[in-house]
Amino acid sequence: MKKSGAEILIECLKREGVKHIFGYPGGVVLNIFDTLHDEKDIKLILTRHEQGAVHAADGYARASGKVGVALVTSGPGATNTVTGIANASMDSIPIVVFSGQVPTMLIGNDAFQEADIVGITRPCTKYNFLVKDAADLARTVREAFYIASTGRPGPVLIDLPKDVTAGKSEFIWPQQVNIRSYNPTYEGNKWALKQAADEIARAKKPVIMAGGGVIISGASKELKELAEFVNAPVTMTLMGLGGFPGTNRLSMGMLGMHGTYYANMAVQNADLLIGIGVRFDDRVTGKVGSFAPHAKIIHIDIDPTSIRKNVRVDVPVVGDVKLALREILKLLKEDAKKQRSETGKAWLEQIGRWKKERPLTYKYDKNIIKPEFVVEKIYELTKGEAIICTEVGQNQMWAAQFYKYDKPRKWLSSGGLGTMGYGFPAAIGAQIACPNDLVIDIAGDGSIQMNIQELATAVINKLPIKVAILNNGYLGMVRQWQELFFKERYSHTHLESGNPDFVKVAEAYGAVGLRATKPEEVEPVIKEALKVKNRPVFMDFVVDWKEKVYPMVPAGASIDEMIFDEEKEEKKEKKLKAVK
Amino acid sequence: MRHTISVLVENKFGVLSRVSGLFSGRGYNIESLSVGETIDPQISIMTIVTAGDDQIIEQITKQLNKLIDVIKVIDFMEVAHVEREMVLVKIAPRKEDKAEVLRLAEIFRGRIVDSGPKTFTIEVTGDEKKIEAFVELMKGYGVKEFARTGKVAMAREGVKK
Numbered sequence: 091m092k093k094s095g096a097e098i099l100i101e102c103l104k105r106e107g108v109k110h111i112f113g114y115p116g117g118v119v120l121n122i123f124d125t126l127h128d129e130k131d132i133k134l135i136l137t138r139h140e141q142g143a144v145h146a147a148d149g150y151a152r153a154s155g156k157v158g159v160a161l162v163t164s165g166p167g168a169t170n171t172v173t174g175i176a177n178a179s180m181d182s183i184p185i186v187v188f189s190g191q192v193p194t195m196l197i198g199n200d201a202f203q204e205a206d207i208v209g210i211t212r213p214c215t216k217y218n219f220l221v222k223d224a225a226d227l228a229r230t231v232r233e234a235f236y237i238a239s240t241g242r243p244g245p246v247l248i249d250l251p252k253d254v255t256a257g258k259s260e261f262i263w264p265q266q267v268n269i270r271s272y273n274p275t276y277e278g279n280k281w282a283l284k285q286a287a288d289e290i291a292r293a294k295k296p297v298i299m300a301g302g303g304v305i306i307s308g309a310s311k312e313l314k315e316l317a318e319f320v321n322a323p324v325t326m327t328l329m330g331l332g333g334f335p336g337t338n339r340l341s342m343g344m345l346g347m348h349g350t351y352y353a354n355m356a357v358q359n360a361d362l363l364i365g366i367g368v369r370f371d372d373r374v375t376g377k378v379g380s381f382a383p384h385a386k387i388i389h390i391d392i393d394p395t396s397i398r399k400n401v402r403v404d405v406p407v408v409g410d411v412k413l414a415l416r417e418i419l420k421l422l423k424e425d426a427k428k429q430r431s432e433t434g435k436a437w438l439e440q441i442g443r444w445k446k447e448r449p450l451t452y453k454y455d456k457n458i459i460k461p462e463f464v465v466e467k468i469y470e471l472t473k474g475e476a477i478i479c480t481e482v483g484q485n486q487m488w489a490a491q492f493y494k495y496d497k498p499r500k501w502l503s504s505g506g507l508g509t510m511g512y513g514f515p516a517a518i519g520a521q522i523a524c525p526n527d528l529v530i531d532i533a534g535d536g537s538i539q540m541n542i543q544e545l546a547t548a549v550i551n552k553l554p555i556k557v558a559i560l561n562n563g564y565l566g567m568v569r570q571w572q573e574l575f576f577k578e579r580y581s582h583t584h585l586e587s588g589n590p591d592f593v594k595v596a597e598a599y600g601a602v603g604l605r606a607t608k609p610e611e612v613e614p615v616i617k618e619a620l621k622v623k624n625r626p627v628f629m630d631f632v633v634d635w636k637e638k639v640y641p642m643v644p645a646g647a648s649i650d651e652m653i654f655d656e657e658k659e660e661k662k663e664k665k666l667k668a669v670k
Numbered sequence: 671m672r673h674t675i676s677v678l679v680e681n682k683f684g685v686l687s688r689v690s691g692l693f694s695g696r697g698y699n700i701e702s703l704s705v706g707e708t709i710d711p712q713i714s715i716m717t718i719v720t721a722g723d724d725q726i727i728e729q730i731t732k733q734l735n736k737l738i739d740v741i742k743v744i745d746f747m748e749v750a751h752v753e754r755e756m757v758l759v760k761i762a763p764r765k766e767d768k769a770e771v772l773r774l775a776e777i778f779r780g781r782i783v784d785s786g787p788k789t790f791t792i793e794v795t796g797d798e799k800k801i802e803a804f805v806e807l808m809k810g811y812g813v814k815e816f817a818r819t820g821k822v823a824m825a826r827e828g829v830k831k
Contacts, residue, residue: 208684209687212684212687212688212691213691213695216738217738220684237738269738270741271679271680271737271738271739271740271741272738393736394732394735394736395729395732395733395736398725398728399729
């Protein structure tokens with residue numbers, strides 16, 4: 091029996107195990123929405139903006155490990171997804187976005203709500219398709235999910251002209267996917283793995299640098315085993331937080347621009363750097379020429395283009411992180427039960443000294459709320475078990491520094507693209523994927539306004555998401571740069587006078603709004619928020635606007651050239667002198 | 671360093687744009703490009719001439735391999751190979767130069783593919799140096815039109831570089 095394209099599409103989604111779609115209707119996707127109207131197994135979550143839909147699908151994917159799905163209409167519906175798609179692309183998140191398209195005979199005619207979304211998203215998707223015939227639909231959907239979720243994952247877009255979803259065809263589900271030109275390498279090269287194991291056994295001052303690849307490949311267990319077996323300290327990139335337990339004795343937290351002093355010092359003094367599922371982003375390496383100057387570098391990643399893209403690599407391993415770590419562990423165990431714990435001791439002691447010298451800290455103030463204090467309190471009161479989403483900027487960095495992530499998929503943050511407005515819709519996706527988890531979005535007063543309309547989505551779906559707005563009345567991170575590098579000329583970063591009353595905004599949408607203006611109010615507000623089980627809560631924390639994120643590696647400096655709070659005045663003088 | 675890279679791709683719409691987008695998106699230049707179907711109509715071959723240091727070329731070949739529609743990438747820098755391109759030159763020589771132009775065409779094993787009362791069109795095939803030399807010579811005789819293909823390349827049998 092023939093089915094309509096829309097019916098075929100929904101049938102395909104069921105076979106792919108899709109339970110939720112984040113979407114927004116429009117003219118050319120009416121057939122699909124009509125089919126969804128009677129659908130029991132798949133629920134469409136109506137967001138209030140297409141960008142929100144894609145971020146929600148992304149958050150869903152990050153929290154669950156499954157492919158996130160978004161469905162939007164043509165033209166503006168499709169172009170509104172671009173930021174979300176680019177965001178997922180940079181962070182290797184598997185999502186499939188379905189966009190409506192004008193009927194095939196109108197494509198290229200500048201028809202109403204027409205946009206060449208396949209052309210527009212070509213550089214920011216892993217792959218994209220324009221389906222021209224309903225008969226190709228099933229195969230295309232199958233391939234899209236396969237491409238999105240295998241190898242280095244990423245977003246895939248399928249453009250669906252209206253006549254394709256309205257047209258009829260036989261439904262034939264392809265049993266297998268066979269794309270001759272797409273065969274990701276999973277097994278690392280044996281010789282390279284042997285080299286890696288030898289280098290690890292030999293190293294006196296090794297550092298493990300774990301990235302998002304550890305989480306994607308589900309290699310947390312293997313990573314922990316390796317770190318403990320060789321007694322090597324572990325630092326994580328922003329994307330890697332939770333890949334290794336943040337409370338483990340070997341954890342040094344995050345490295346890079348706002349990384350810990352000890353993580354950056356360890357990398358700069360290491361004799362071996364083991365990069366696992368990382369891509370050596372510029373926010374991590376600082377000045378590339380002086381990054382890890384004394385270290386041999388082992389780089390394990392599934393994407394060959396990541397290797398030697400930014401830094402020199404001595405031992406490249408192209409393959410799945412989990413498989414590679416297993417193999418390395420096997421080699422280390424069977425071959426050289428070298429006294430790693432002994433040789434590593436002096437090194438760990440050195441790192442311990444750095445930790446003592448400059449711990450991650452801030453100055454508590456009893457009169458004004460410090461943003462770090464809010465994050466710390468959230469950590470304490472949620473026992474470190476919440477799924478934390480963030481926006482982008484200071485809020486993101488404080489959430490990365492002062493909340494410790496012990497498990498993977500509990501930290502959802504826009505790492506590569508740095509998308510303000512990501513966190514809240516991502517939290518919606520995460521809460522839908524994990525209804526029993528506590529989901530918190532740590533936001534700024536700037537970022538939250540970029541997708542604040544999704545309050546409606548959260549309210550209508552009774553999602554008990556907590557949004558902690560670290561409200562400093564500024565685009566804080568940009569303001570911080572202006573203060574440090576642009577002579578305190580705060581050009582267009584002051585938001586306070588235009589900010590709405592966030593408590594009233596929440597209430598207007600039917601959510602709960604709470605506010606804390608003094609340090610002693612922080613804990614009661616969080617506790618109050620945690621009690622709410624059937625709708626979202628905005629917590630407006632009016633925080634010290636002068637607070638900055640430290641340590642900080644200035645742009646273009648080496649990562650051991652960090653600036654710290656107390657050195658601010660001194661540095662300023664130095665800079666002034668240099669100018670004179 | 672200049673490299674000639676052959677890329678076997680799926681013969682589908684949009685593939686050329688994916689390949690060229692890879693170059694433009696990273697600020698790499700394509701010096702010449704030729705595309706054609708292979709014996710298998712589902713597969714096309716692109717021959718791309720580009721320039722860059724070792725790291726750039728490594729990125730280019732890796733990124734090409736990463737494209738879903740790319741089946742195979744060959745960097746001819748690493749292989750002994752033959753390269754050919756073709757040029758069509760329409761020339762309007764003075765009466766007294768006609769014989770000389772024809773003689774030069776013959777030296778370059780060119781063929782006269784069209785001739786009219788005022789012009790000749792000469793076709794020359796060869797490697798880059800030969801084409802350049804021919805074009806340089808013709809410049810003195812009143813070139814009216816000029817068209818040049820991109821390069822195509824093929825590995826030699828059994829010769830290792």
